[in-house]
Each structure stands twice: as C-alpha cells, then as structure tokens.
Amino acid sequence: MEKKKDVIRETDAEAIRLARTLIRTARYGAIAVLDPETGAPLASRVGTATDIDGTPLILVSMLSSHTRALIADSRCSLLVGEPGKGDPLAHPRITISCNALQLQTETTERARAERRYLNRHPKAKLYAGLGDFHFFRLEPARASLNGGFGKAYLLGRSDLVAETSVAQNLAESEQSAVEHMNSDHVDAISVYARAFCGAGEASWRITGIDADGLDLAAGDETRRLFFPEPLADARDLRKVLVELAAAGRRKLAESAPQM
Numbered sequence: 278m279e280k281k282k283d284v285i286r287e288t289d290a291e292a293i294r295l296a297r298t299l300i301r302t303a304r305y306g307a308i309a310v311l312d313p314e315t316g317a318p319l320a321s322r323v324g325t326a327t328d329i330d331g332t333p334l335i336l337v338s339m340l341s342s343h344t345r346a347l348i349a350d351s352r353c354s355l356l357v358g359e360p361g362k363g364d365p366l367a368h369p370r371i372t373i374s375c376n377a378l379q380l381q382t383e384t385t386e387r388a389r390a391e392r393r394y395l396n397r398h399p400k401a402k403l404y405a406g407l408g409d410f411h412f413f414r415l416e417p418a419r420a421s422l423n424g425g426f427g428k429a430y431l432l433g434r435s436d437l438v439a440e441t442s443v444a445q446n447l448a449e450s451e452q453s454a455v456e457h458m459n460s461d462h463v464d465a466i467s468v469y470a471r472a473f474c475g476a477g478e479a480s481w482r483i484t485g486i487d488a489d490g491l492d493l494a495a496g497d498e499t500r501r502l503f504f505p506e507p508l509a510d511a512r513d514l515r516k517v518l519v520e521l522a523a524a525g526r527r528k529l530a531e532s533a534p535q536m
Contacts, residue, residue, distance in 0.1 A: 285429050292430040294503065296422045296437060299371045301327055301485075301492055302499040303357035304397065308335065308415075312342070313349035325357065326390075326397040329448045329487045331438045333357075333373065333415040334390050336401060340409055347377040347413065355415055358423075371422045373437070375415035387412055392452055396484040397494065439507070443488040446511040451486050454514060458483050465522040469493065472525030474500035486514065 286292070303325045312319045321343040326334045333355055337344045347353060358370025380387035390412045395402055404410055417437045422430040458466060459482045466483055470476035470493050479495035486492075488511075490503040504517055 284427075285431055288430050288432055288436065292422055292424065293432065293436045295369055295424055296371050296420060296430075296432055297331060297489070298501045298503075299358045299369060299422075300331060300333060300373070300437065301490075301501045303333075303359075304497065304499060306333070306355050306357040308343055309354045309356070310343050310346035311350045311352060313346055319343060319346055323355075324394075324398055324401065325355070326394040327485065327492075328390060328393060328414060329451065329485070330440055330444050331487070331489075332417065333375070334394050335413050335415065336394055336398075336405060336410055337413065338404075338409050339411065344411070348379070351377045353377050353415065367425055369422070369424045369428075371420055373415070373420040374418045376418065378414045378416055380412045380414060386414070389448055390414065393485055396455065397492070439488055441488055441507075443508050443511055447486065447488055447508070447514070450511060450514075454486055455483050458518070462518075462522075465518070465525075466493065468522055468525035468529065469502050470495070470500055472528045473502050473521070476500050 305322055306325045307320055308323045309318055309320045311317070319342060321341070323335045323337060323343070328334055337347075339345070353375050355373045355375055356370060357373075358368065360368045380390050391405060394412065395405060417434050419434065420432040420437060422432055424430065463480075463482070466481045467478070469491065470481040471478070474493065476493075476495070476498070479498065481493050481495045484492045484494045488508045490501060493500040493502060502521075504521075508514060508517065
C-alpha cells in the first residue's frame with residue numbers, strides 16, 4: 278500500500294523567519310475564543326503588536342464578548358497574515374495557539390506592553406487609558422504556518438518567542454533608542470527600509486527594537502528588518518545600527534541607475 282504523503286514540511290530556518298515576520302509585522306489579526314455560555318467558537322478582529330520577545334499583544338475592552346471569553350477561558354488562537362493581490366489563499370499566514378494572560382496595572386510588563394502597542398498603534402492612545410481597556414499577552418504554545426500552497430509547517434513556542442536575557446536588558450533602553458532614531462536619524466531608517474526590506478520612499482519610523490531586529494512602519498505599511506545576527510549584548514545595538522546604515526547606503530548606491 279502506498280504511503281500517504283505528509284503535507285507538513287520539516288520546520289527550517291526559513292519557516293521560522295517567515296513565522297516571526299508575519300507576527301512582528303501584523304497590525305491586526307483574527308482572534309478565536311470559546312464562548313463561555315455556549316462553548317462554541319467565537320471569532321473577532323483585534324489590533325495586534327508584539328512584546329519585546331515576540332509574544333503577541335492585544336488591547337481590548339472588557340465590554341467585548343471576546344474579552345469576557347478570554348477571562349473565562351484563556352485558551353485562544355490568533356490568525357495573522359494579510360492577503361495581497363490575487364488569490365488570498367496563496368499568501369502566507371500563521372495561526373498561533375495561545376493562552377491569554379491579562380497584564381495587571383502598575384507592573385513593568387504592562388508598562389512595556391503599553392508603550393510597544395502604542396508605538397505600533399499611536400491612535401490607540403485615545404482609549405488605552407480608559408478603565409475598561411486592558412492589555413493581554415497571548416502566550417504562544419504552538420503554531421500552524423501556511424507559507425502558500427504546499428508550504429505547511431508546525432512550529433513550537435521556541436520557534437516564535439526569543440526568551441533571552443538580552444531581550445530583557447534591551448527592554449530598559451529600547452524606548453529611548455526608538456525615540457532617538459525617529460528624531461535624529463530618519464535618513465538611516467529610510468535606508469533600512471529601502472535597502473533591506475524592499476520598501477519605497479516614505480516617512481519610515483521605528484516602532485520596536487528587539488534582540489533579533491527592527492520593526493518599521495510608514496502609515497499603515499509595516500516591514501521587518503532582521504539583524505545579520507541576534508544581538509549578543511544590548512550594548513551592541515548602536516554598533517549594529519551604524520553598520521546596517523553604512524551597508525544599506527552601499528547597497529542602494531550599487532543598485533542606482535548609472536548615468
């Protein structure tokens with residue numbers, strides 16, 4: 278009897294990079310929860326960002342049915358990955374099985390989640406401070422990645438989350454670095470986006486810095502730039518950013534049309 282072909286591919290570095298890119302660049306996603314009254318699946322759209330380790334973050338109102346469901350049962354899943362031109366099923370997306378953790382006020386974790394979320398969604402400042410809005414970390418357990426037709430992968434938590442001491446150390450200086458770059462080095466940010474992310478000319482800004490790379494945004498458009506190697510020490514950040522800017526300028530000069 279012919280052996281049934283396994284449709285799941287072996288998870289490799291390329292699949293992990295794609296999965297992390299989809300999560301880091303997502304601005305919105307579909308969250309699925311369990312209705313506490315009926316036990317039936319309930320799906321809704323939520324705004325998303327990521328914590329410094331790559332864990333998805335959401336900001337939701339206690340008046341929403343999906344928030345009440347998360348409090349009753351923390352099990353949920355999050356689907357991210359925007360469709361592009363043509364068949365939407367041909368574009369990459371990832372479904373993450375999570376456990377929702379509500380972040381308590383006046384904690385370091387909640388403060389970090391708020392600033393990272395608002396860097397990604399500045400307009401959310403209008404309601405982030407209201408008493409009925411709360412931040413949740415969606416702790417990944419496993420994920421299903423569809424990279425397009427015939428490209429299915431199963432991933433574990435370690436494939437999605439960068440749980441390193443560098444990430445925690447970087448969190449202390451991240452916001453000042455973000456604000457400094459966005460204020461004084463917009464030219465370098467433009468170089469990062471155009472040279473390494475295939476982006477066009479726009480008002481690019483940094484919305485997040487972590488041990489693996491940078492999150493960039495211009496309006497509703499987002500990009501992810503991975504460092505050549507993960508940071509070994511939070512103090513290496515400045516050196517890496519300077520080297521990337523120089524390498525990016527060389528790359529753009531080499532690709533410029535010759536007169």
